[in-house]
Amino acid sequence: MPRLTVNDRPIEFDMDPRTPLLWALRDAANLTGTKYGCGVGDCGACMVMVDSAALRSCLISLAECEGRFVTTIEGLSHDRSHPVQQAMVAEQAIQCGFCTPGIVISGAALLARNANPSEAEIREAIPNLCRCGVYPRLVRAIQRAGAVTRREETISAAPAPGITREDAARAVPAMAPEPPPPPTGP
Ligand code: FES
Ligand code: FES
Numbered sequence: 001m002p003r004l005t006v007n008d009r010p011i012e013f014d015m016d017p018r019t020p021l022l023w024a025l026r027d028a029a030n031l032t033g034t035k036y037g038c039g040v041g042d043c044g045a046c047m048v049m050v051d052s053a054a055l056r057s058c059l060i061s062l063a064e065c066e067g068r069f070v071t072t073i074e075g076l077s078h079d080r081s082h083p084v085q086q087a088m089v090a091e092q093a094i095q096c097g098f099c100t101p102g103i104v105i106s107g108a109a110l111l112a113r114n115a116n117p118s119e120a121e122i123r124e125a126i127p128n129l130c131r132c133g134v135y136p137r138l139v140r141a142i143q144r145a146g147a148v149t150r151r152e153e154t155i156s157a158a159p160a161p162g163i164t165r166e167d168a169a170r171a172v173p174a175m176a177p178e179p180p181p182p183p184t185g186p
Pocket of ligand 2: 097
């Protein structure tokens with residue numbers, strides 16, 4: 001059984017190791033923030049971080065993820081406070097909920113390796129397809145998120161999502177909160 005760590009939790013998938021990671025995340029782990037778009041590597045809606053690199057989860061199998069660390073949009077931050085999330089809200093770079101998770105993951109992976117990317121580097125690192133033409137705002141948002149990452153700027157927090165982590169975990173077992181520590185002392 002393929003074993004990997006998803007959003008800091010070890011998971012053993014009772015699935016064919018040839019199963020695409022996207023299927024396992026959505027259908028088995030109920031992490032539906034990662035979207036199923038084209039299914040053939042074109043759109044980027046399925047982007048997740050694997051060992052901090054942004055990869056299309058429709059193109060990578062569970063077997064290829066054995067022992068690796070996967071981060072989905074649910075695990076990027078628990079309160080939408082990642083600089084890319086904050087900057088995309090501030091720059092009004094969010095259009096539809098279908099493309100946005102993959103775009104955020106692509107931007108976060110870029111800034112993790114380069115906190116001061118050029119416009120050309122941003123455009124290259126975000127191959128996600130979006131037919132609403134949000135690309136110029138995306139560039140500005142990633143540049144601004146880079147400034148936040150470099151501690152040159154702060155962005156006011158986006159509104160709270162209105163759902164607690166515990167509520168979310170009812171439907172998403174992989175997000176379940178840590179069990180309380182065992183009692184100590186006699
Ligand atoms: S669903 Fe993976 S790239 Fe489109
Ligand atoms: S953000 Fe989804 S089509 Fe543009």
